[in-house]
Amino acid sequence: MARVADQLIETLRNDIRSGVLRPGDQLEEAALAERFGVSRTPVREAVRSLVDSGLLETKPRKGALVRVLSAKELIDLFEVAAELEGMACRLAAERLTAGKAAALEDALQFCRKAADANDQDGYAKANLAFHQAIHNAAGNSRLIEQIEQLAGHINPYRAMPFQMRGRLQKSTEEHAAIAEAILENTGTQADELMRDHMMLQGQRLPMILEAIEPR
Amino acid sequence: MARVADQLIETLRNDIRSGVLRPGDQLEEAALAERFGVSRTPVREAVRSLVDSGLLETKPRKGALVRVLSAKELIDLFEVAAELEGMACRLAAERLTAGKAAALEDALQFCRKAADANDQDGYAKANLAFHQAIHNAAGNSRLIEQIEQLAGHINPYRAMPFQMRGRLQKSTEEHAAIAEAILENTGTQADELMRDHMMLQGQRLPMILEAIEPR
DNA sequence: AAATTATTATATGTATACATATATAGTTCA
DNA sequence: TGAACTATATATGTATACATATAATAATTT
Structure with missing residues (x-):
């Protein structure tokens, strides 16, 4: 059974993820109900x-709106995400199997290809695959759950095309160093490299925040 | 306006936290509605x-039940919680202010008193206060949010009175070492000490799981 | 007697109707 | 003309009624 409510959640989540709905946008129950041709109940x-998961927030008598994160909140988010990504690297190094290692190297190759072709969309996918290969090798499902939750909150602020020149090549080099550390079983170093890698993304936050301008 | 739904969430959460509702217990909408004298809607x-937050789970046509975590899932949980608690220590060491330092020392004293008096309940409170003092000093609200979320899932498995002999004194000593590391601004050491401290709790998990026996 | 089918009971999922509180706009009074 | 008060409109929160699917039980047939 495909619950209407679940479809709505999926749709709204994608709209937020993709930037169709921007931070600050109002969501009114009746309007959504009409748009999707359903009653207010599943809406x-x-x-x-989505409010519970933190993607929306409610203003007292104003209904729900796409949550607007302050600069501080976004930095906090990134800090935690970086920690957990680093942890994943450490665990991956400790628990690496041959299969997981191969998958990691494959993902790294995808990053290289996309970067060489200067393919932004392709790199976004390859980047995700690379991180997921690490998560997968870490062997901790809760860790993955937490990372994905945080990513879901960061994504709306990452949707803007805001890649710096040469960042793809640089990012790939960082990935390579991380992968190497994991493959060589030096977990603490992989941890540190990943945290640095993540925080480099975080440094662009002020610029991104300025560019988004919630409506 | 105090929404009925929010009161229900609070009540059920407490019931789970305190062990009134045990993992595996069934929750039926109509029954809950009658119990609280409200309609099914807020229920x-x-x-x-609570399903979204992971405290409950739904079986296809069986309604909701208090989520049962497998041993592996609990271990994963603890691993992540330990990482974030360690992170909090590291950040606290970096960002410590005089006021936060004093609060931390106070909390440590509470732990000492309760441990000396062999006061289990008192120690539980003091222990919580000690950790919160660290969270507070870390200056990252999202970190606190994530830690509390994880704690909410661990708590049902911690409700059982299962303190080992002498564990209070030992735990306090660990707290003291952690506090010292934070106060001396050696963040990485505080991080490691806290992770070890947390993992000692985690080691008792198999015993606790055996004792709980979901119905 | 056993197996299969049909029926009933009970759960969730959805729609609609109703209550209530707040914000806004309009009117009235000073 | 400005301020205050009232009324109305519009939002959310709750209750109730309805639809539907599944599981269990009973009845019928082989």
Whole structure:
């Protein structure tokens, strides 16, 4: 059974992820109900669920709106995400198997190809695959869950095409160093490299925040 | 306005936290509605919310039940919680202010008193206060949010009175070492000490799991 | 007697109707 | 003309009624 509410959650989440809905946008139950041709009941469920997950927020008598994160909140988010990504690297190094190692090297190759071709979209996918290969090798499902939760909050602020020149090559080099550390079983170094890698992304936050301008 | 749904969430969460509701217990919407004298609507909201937060799970046509974590899932949970608690120590060491330092020392004293008096309940409170003092000093609200979320999932498995002999004194000594490291601004050491401290708790998990026996 | 099918009971999921509180706009009074 | 008060409109929160799917039980047939 495909619950309407679940479809709504998925749709709204994608809209936020992709930037169709921008931080600050209002969401009104009746309007959403009409748009999707359903009653307010499943709409309410979806909105509540997204509020709980932190993607939306409610203003007292104003309904729900796409959550606007302050600069401090975004930095905090990144800090935690960086820590958990680093942890994943450490665990991956400790628990690496032959299969996981191969997958990691494959993902790294994808990054290289996309970077060489200067393919932004391709790199976004390869980048995700690289990180996921690490998560997968870490062997901790809760860790993955937490990382994905945080990523879901960061994504709306990453949707803007805001790649710096040469960042793809640089990012790939960082990935290579991380992968090497994991493959060589030096977990603490992989941890540190990944945290630095993540924090470099974080440094662009002020610029991104300025460019987004919630409406 | 105090929404009924929010009160229900609070009540159910407490019931789970305190062990009134045990992992595996069934929750039926109609029954809850009658118990609290409200309609199914706010009950549904509360249940959905708790499912989203991971405290409940739904079986296809069986309604909601208090989520049962496998041993592996609990270990994963602890691993992540330990990492974030360690991170909090590292940040606290970096960002410590005079006021936060004093609060930390106070909390440590509470732990000492409760441990000396062999006061289990008192120690539970002091222990919480000690950790919160560190969280507070870390200056990252998202970190606190994540830690509390994880704690909410661990708590049902910690409700059982299962303190080992002498564990209070030992735990306090560990706290003291952690506090010292933070106060001396050696963040990485505080991080490691805290992770070890947390993992000692985690080691008792198999015993606790055996004792709980979901119904 | 056993197996299969049909029926009923009970759960969730959705729609609609109703209550209530707040914000806004309009009117009235000073 | 300005301020205050009232009324109305519009939002959320709750209750109730309805639809539907599944599981269990009973009945019928082989």
